[in-house]
Amino acid sequence: MTRRLTSLDGLPDTVARPGYDPEAHGAGIVHIGLGAFHKAHQAVYTDDALAEGGGDWRIIGVSLRSTAPAEELSPQNGLYTVIEHSAEGTSARVIGAIAQALSLTNDRQAVLDALCDPATRIVSLTVTEKGYGIDRATGGVDPAHPAISADLVDPENPVGIAGLLVWALGRRRELGIEPFTVLCCDNLPENGTLLRALLVDFADRTAPGLVGHISAEVAFPSTMVDRITPARGAGTLALAREMTGHEDAAAIETEAFRQWVIEDDFPQGRPRWGAGGAIFAADVRPYEEMKLRMLNGAHSMLAYSGFLAGHRYVRDVMGDAELSALVGRHLDAAAATLAPLAGVDFADYAQALRDRFANPHLAHETYQIAMDGTEKLPQRIFAPACAALEAGQSLDAFAFAAAAWMRYAVGRTDAGEAYALRDPREAAIAETLEGAEGAGDILSRLMALPGLFPEALQASDAWRAAVEARLRVMLEQGIRAAISAETQG
Ligand code: CS2
Numbered sequence: 001m002t003r004r005l006t007s008l009d010g011l012p013d014t015v016a017r018p019g020y021d022p023e024a025h026g027a028g029i030v031h032i033g034l035g036a037f038h039k040a041h042q043a044v045y046t047d048d049a050l051a052e053g054g055g056d057w058r059i060i061g062v063s064l065r066s067t068a069p070a071e072e073l074s075p076q077n078g079l080y081t082v083i084e085h086s087a088e089g090t091s092a093r094v095i096g097a098i099a100q101a102l103s104l105t106n107d108r109q110a111v112l113d114a115l116c117d118p119a120t121r122i123v124s125l126t127v128t129e130k131g132y133g134i135d136r137a138t139g140g141v142d143p144a145h146p147a148i149s150a151d152l153v154d155p156e157n158p159v160g161i162a163g164l165l166v167w168a169l170g171r172r173r174e175l176g177i178e179p180f181t182v183l184c185c186d187n188l189p190e191n192g193t194l195l196r197a198l199l200v201d202f203a204d205r206t207a208p209g210l211v212g213h214i215s216a217e218v219a220f221p222s223t224m225v226d227r228i229t230p231a232r233g234a235g236t237l238a239l240a241r242e243m244t245g246h247e248d249a250a251a252i253e254t255e256a257f258r259q260w261v262i263e264d265d266f267p268q269g270r271p272r273w274g275a276g277g278a279i280f281a282a283d284v285r286p287y288e289e290m291k292l293r294m295l296n297g298a299h300s301m302l303a304y305s306g307f308l309a310g311h312r313y314v315r316d317v318m319g320d321a322e323l324s325a326l327v328g329r330h331l332d333a334a335a336a337t338l339a340p341l342a343g344v345d346f347a348d349y350a351q352a353l354r355d356r357f358a359n360p361h362l363a364h365e366t367y368q369i370a371m372d373g374t375e376k377l378p379q380r381i382f383a384p385a386c387a388a389l390e391a392g393q394s395l396d397a398f399a400f401a402a403a404a405w406m407r408y409a410v411g412r413t414d415a416g417e418a419y420a421l422r423d424p425r426e427a428a429i430a431e432t433l434e435g436a437e438g439a440g441d442i443l444s445r446l447m448a449l450p451g452l453f454p455e456a457l458q459a460s461d462a463w464r465a466a467v468e469a470r471l472r473v474m475l476e477q478g479i480r481a482a483i484s485a486e487t488q489g
Contacts, residue, residue: 005076005246008094015081015092015244019051022078022096026056028271030114030180032161033126034061034069034101040082040229040254042124042185045276046097053272058099060114064127064147064159066103072250073101080250081240085361086257092243104159115168116177121268123168124183125161125195126225129375130424131186132161132198136378137451139194140201148202155206162202169199169218170210181219181266187296189288189379192222192263221263224287226295228356229254230364255362257352261287286341289383293334294346295353297380297401301330302357303369304404308413308479311366318358322487326400327354333397337387371422373405374429374452381405386456389463399466400486406446406467407474409433414478425449439472 003010008017029046031038038061046059061078063069073080078098084091102111114120125131133145141148147160158164169179182199184191196214203210232252240251260273264280274280281287299314305326306317317323331353335346385398409429412418421429432445443464447453457463473482 002241002245002247005079005081005094005244005248007077008079008096010245011094012243012245015094017094018047018096020054020096022050022058022099025050025054025058025099026119027060027099027114028055028057028119028269029059029122029124030062030111030120031059031124031126032062032064032164033128033131034063034073035126036232036252036254037225037227037229038124038126038185039080039095039098039250039252041225041227041258041260042126043095043097044082044093044258045260045273045278046271047095048276049271049273050097052275055269055271056119057271059097060100060102060120061098062111062114063101063103064131064161065105067105069250070101070103070106073098076248076250079248080252081244081248083236083239083243083251083253084256085253085359086255087355087359087361090243090361091256092240094244111164112168115164115180116171116175118177120180121178122183122266122270123165123180124185126185127161128372129186129188130372132188132195134188134194134198135451138201139197141198141205151202152205162198163206166199166203166207166210166214169214170203170207173210173213178268179213179218181221181268181270183221183223183262185223185225187225187292187376187379189292189383190222190285191288192220196220219265219267221265222284222288223263224259224261224284224291226259226291227254227257228359228362228364230362231368233363253362255356255359257356259291286339290335290338290341290344290346290349292379293337293384294331294350296376297334297384298327298330298353298357299369300373300376300380301397301401301404302327303366304373304401304408305479305483307366307370308404308408308474309483310413313362314357314364314366314369315360315362317366318354322483324354324358325487326397326483327357330397330401333388333394334384336393337384337391367419367422370408372424373408373421374423374425374449377402377405378452378454382454382457385463386454389456389460395463395466396486396489399463400470403467403470403474403482404479406442406471407479409446410442410475414480439468439475442475443468443471
């Protein structure tokens with residue numbers, strides 16, 4: 001029987017391992033959202049930082065709902081394999097940065113203790129866009145979000161991000177412990193600022209005495225994070241076994257590329273993340289905008305159109321000549337909405353993205369990226385569409401992406417096969433589309449969903465016409481015809 005990965009002993013020389021003794025370092029970070037992306041990104045940077053800069057900066061990983069990550073990692077002493085695929089080849093690396101893996105469900109007291117521990121100087125988060133409960137229209141809490149509504153009623157027993165962080169910051173203050181730095185690592189615009197506004201509003205409703213403290217004394221550096229990391233595939237664990245000679249229930253696959261741009265605002269210190277290539281910038285907004293509009297915007301566009309066209313993986317979309325041309329067009333249109341960024345050539349960045357999307361060894365499902373559209377499209381598609389509108393640039397690429405999402409929102413392929421939208425507003429979308437007929441009707445109903453489309457797009461006849469024309473072709477002639485028409489247009 002193959003041995004389970006529980007220590008660094010007996011790993012083949014071909015597998016890279018931590019350049020430090022994990023047991024010799026204490027924890028300094030609580031990370032909430034112990035999914036594949038964290039394991040492929042911040043934990044890898046922290047592994048590099050520990051090797052070069054040392055310090056008590058290992059990570060206590062926490063899952064809010066699922067118990068699987070802790071169940072996979074705990075028997076392995078937090079060790080797991082990252083399988084990195086580039087177009088040229090595949091390599092494996094064991095990460096030692098995770099000191100402990102907890103779930104809020106099973107280890108509630110340990111999670112609360114870790115949040116209040118003076119050793120915890122950073123709380124980082126990857127809970128996806130929908131995990132926070134932000135009302136994008138106001139920037140405050142969305143009282144209809146399940147965790148927000150539960151925590152507003154019972155703030156002493158928090159279950160969601162705003163509730164847990166405000167509770168822990170309050171407790172630390174009472175105990176005279178310095179606040180931790182809050183590091184949001186989700187694909188949201190100005191994510192630090194956004195999270196601060198959320199916590200301030202939540203505190204205002206539950207613990208008004210903390211509002212000044214959170215506004216003035218807690219740091220919320222913004223970050224741009226990037227590494228394409230598909231959900232674990234059917235072959236991941238077998239590949240890990242083959243490469244490491246061990247059973248590893250926590251292995252993940254990702255691309256070789258990674259990027260992290262961080263505002264350097266860590267009053268209680270931080271690991272030497274620069275060792276892993278992290279870039280520290282005074283203002284990450286231009287990087288964030290570039291990544292959200294180009295990488296994530298093109299991703300969402302190709303996810304909806306590619307899924308409907310029958311492509312399971314992003315690499316298949318890139319092998320479809322027409323769709324790949326539309327990806328190129330989208331990247332160029334998104335780049336045209338950006339202010340110049342010193343040291344970055346957007347054309348090179350676009351080319352690198354096309355290559356990354358085409359990575360033949362990465363099985364990244366279009367259906368995965370299609371998830372949570374209502375949470376993703378505002379920053380990925382609508383914000384650049386507004387910028388294009390204002391600058392008098394073509395709306396075509398963004399209108400095509402929005403139309404593809406609307407077509408997807410109908411919930412059936414051209415062949416009539418039904419699928420789940422997997423969107424927090426899935427029920428509201430189904431309700432509003434009930435009995436809808438034709439492109440104009442569907443467009444009006446979806447554009448009327450509260451807080452989704454920005455006012456500038458609501459008010460633009462040019463936008464409505466551009467989306468509606470495309471949606472009509474998709475509905476009447478099918479997605480393939482729409483893709484072909486778009487490519488020729
Ligand atoms: C993707 C992102 O699923 C999605 O919505 O666009 O997860 C994307 O792979 C990452 O942001 C890449 O850094």
